[in-house]
Amino acid sequence: MRKHLKRRTFLRGVLGGGVASLALPPLDAMLNLSQSAFADGSSMPTRYVSWFWGNGIMPDMWEPTGVGANWQLSPHLMPLAAHKDYLNVITGLDNLCKEQITHHEGMTVWSGYTMTDIGQGQGFFSNTAGPTIDHLISELTKSQVAISGIHTGVSKAQSPADYGTTMHSLSSRGLLQPNAAITSPSAVWQALFGTFVEPKDDRELRISILDATKQDVATLKSKLGAADKLRLDAHLESVAALQTKLSTAAPVCMLPADPNEENSESLNNEKLTLIHNLQADLIAYAFNCDLTRVATLLFIEGAAEPTLTEIPGNDSSWHEYSHNTNSWDPGGPFENGQLFMMSRLADFIGRLKSTDEIDGTLLDNTILMASSDCSDGSVHAITRHPILLAGHGRGYLKHPGVHFQPSALSNLYGYGEWPGPSSGNTSDVLLAILNRFDPRATWVGEEPGQFGQGAGSGTPLADILA
Numbered sequence: 001m002r003k004h005l006k007r008r009t010f011l012r013g014v015l016g017g018g019v020a021s022l023a024l025p026p027l028d029a030m031l032n033l034s035q036s037a038f039a040d041g042s043s044m045p046t047r048y049v050s051w052f053w054g055n056g057i058m059p060d061m062w063e064p065t066g067v068g069a070n071w072q073l074s075p076h077l078m079p080l081a082a083h084k085d086y087l088n089v090i091t092g093l094d095n096l097c098k099e100q101i102t103h104h105e106g107m108t109v110w111s112g113y114t115m116t117d118i119g120q121g122q123g124f125f126s127n128t129a130g131p132t133i134d135h136l137i138s139e140l141t142k143s144q145v146a147i148s149g150i151h152t153g154v155s156k157a158q159s160p161a162d163y164g165t166t167m168h169s170l171s172s173r174g175l176l177q178p179n180a181a182i183t184s185p186s187a188v189w190q191a192l193f194g195t196f197v198e199p200k201d202d203r204e205l206r207i208s209i210l211d212a213t214k215q216d217v218a219t220l221k222s223k224l225g226a227a228d229k230l231r232l233d234a235h236l237e238s239v240a241a242l243q244t245k246l247s248t249a250a251p252v253c254m255l256p257a258d259p260n261e262e263n264s265e266s267l268n269n270e271k272l273t274l275i276h277n278l279q280a281d282l283i284a285y286a287f288n289c290d291l292t293r294v295a296t297l298l299f300i301e302g303a304a305e306p307t308l309t310e311i312p313g314n315d316s317s318w319h320e321y322s323h324n325t326n327s328w329d330p331g332g333p334f335e336n337g338q339l340f341m342m343s344r345l346a347d348f349i350g351r352l353k354s355t356d357e358i359d360g361t362l363l364d365n366t367i368l369m370a371s372s373d374c375s376d377g378s379v380h381a382i383t384r385h386p387i388l389l390a391g392h393g394r395g396y397l398k399h400p401g402v403h404f405q406p407s408a409l410s411n412l413y414g415y416g417e418w419p420g421p422s423s424g425n426t427s428d429v430l431l432a433i434l435n436r437f438d439p440r441a442t443w444v445g446e447e448p449g450q451f452g453q454g455a456g457s458g459t460p461l462a463d464i465l466a
Helices: 075-086 103-110 133-144 185-193 203-221 226-237 239-248 272-288 318-323 333-353 427-437
Strands: 010-015 018-023 047-053 087-090 124-126 150-153 162-164 294-300 366-371 387-390
Touching (some): 047 333, 103 124, 103 162, 133 294, 150 272, 185 272, 203 226, 272 333, 333 366, 366 427
Parallel strands (some): 047 294, 047 366, 124 162, 150 294
Antiparallel strands (some): 366 387
16 A cells, blocks of 8 residues: 655754754645645745736747757847746737727737727726736735735836726736836835844754754655655755855845845936846845735837947947837947837846745746837738747746747848738637646636637647746
């Protein structure tokens, strides 16, 4: 008869007059009969990030060449070269928003909902009609963390012509419930760590526990089958390497210092790289401490008008450059801006990649979705909407990643046009992501009805799944 062990079985030992405990690796004896889950349903945390940059791309320079596993980075994705294995790039899909009023329709890529209340206020006006993907995930994870989600921003600039919630918030809980982006790193620090109590430095204790609990091995082995004995031996052999790692690792969840950065510069003189990297650091800290498992970062809003002085040649409005295709020449201000945005995204991915956890890195255990509000920004096109996924969510997405593309960009496409051909549905990507956190979810976004087919999806994009 098979003997069963509880998921939380520990090796025991005496340490300093008390009892030391060491957690075991997953063993057959801890699993259900189908070996598909632990009996108590516990799992290691997976995180999610939305990362947004406004005003679209240069499709022929951003889209990779080749499809499937045999793909090559495009010129504008080259800043991400160090992380290529962790990327799944999706191009050629339709954003199925059923209304068009400039940049607003592009935000459907984050929710699967066509915006609502169109024209009920001044300027270009609409409201996000339903919850964004980050909020759906935060609802699934909020019971396991102190903070359901953190919403950050970099540039403070907002479009002077766009009103309502659609264009000003990357995250939304639903109609008229936006989650505003916090653009001050100090304010983000306060939101995350203002009441955080720093644990004591327990490195020496952790190492001693590993040594002390070895005495319980013989007793445990008498309860295990041959395969589990081999697994246990392998686990104990790794203790020495783990001890070395722990001897240099900082105490778990050390309180980070307040960055003392308010992001108070004028809109045309913002310190974009500094602010972005501070926000990335704070999100990584929060993930590593498991304070939250969901974050958003709005780098710059769509249609926002600041002069991004960190970008070579940018001495006018970023939004205007997106509409002036004469600025799209090689080495021009809009191309330089695309490379700048992807370099900042690479910084964020690198921060996750450099943060170790016992079972990998934060990047191994995260899914990050990056996108914009359009493809060709000069015409607000939402065909061939660009989507990039980084991380693989604990083996859920393909790693090394792939380039999914139903069909290649037409060689007849020219700047200032809607790029084609385009097919499918960007919301398929949302449902694929949501299924990592809720395998039972069968739909995301608006369902067929008011808008006919609607912009939602009931078919997850299987081509990017491991």
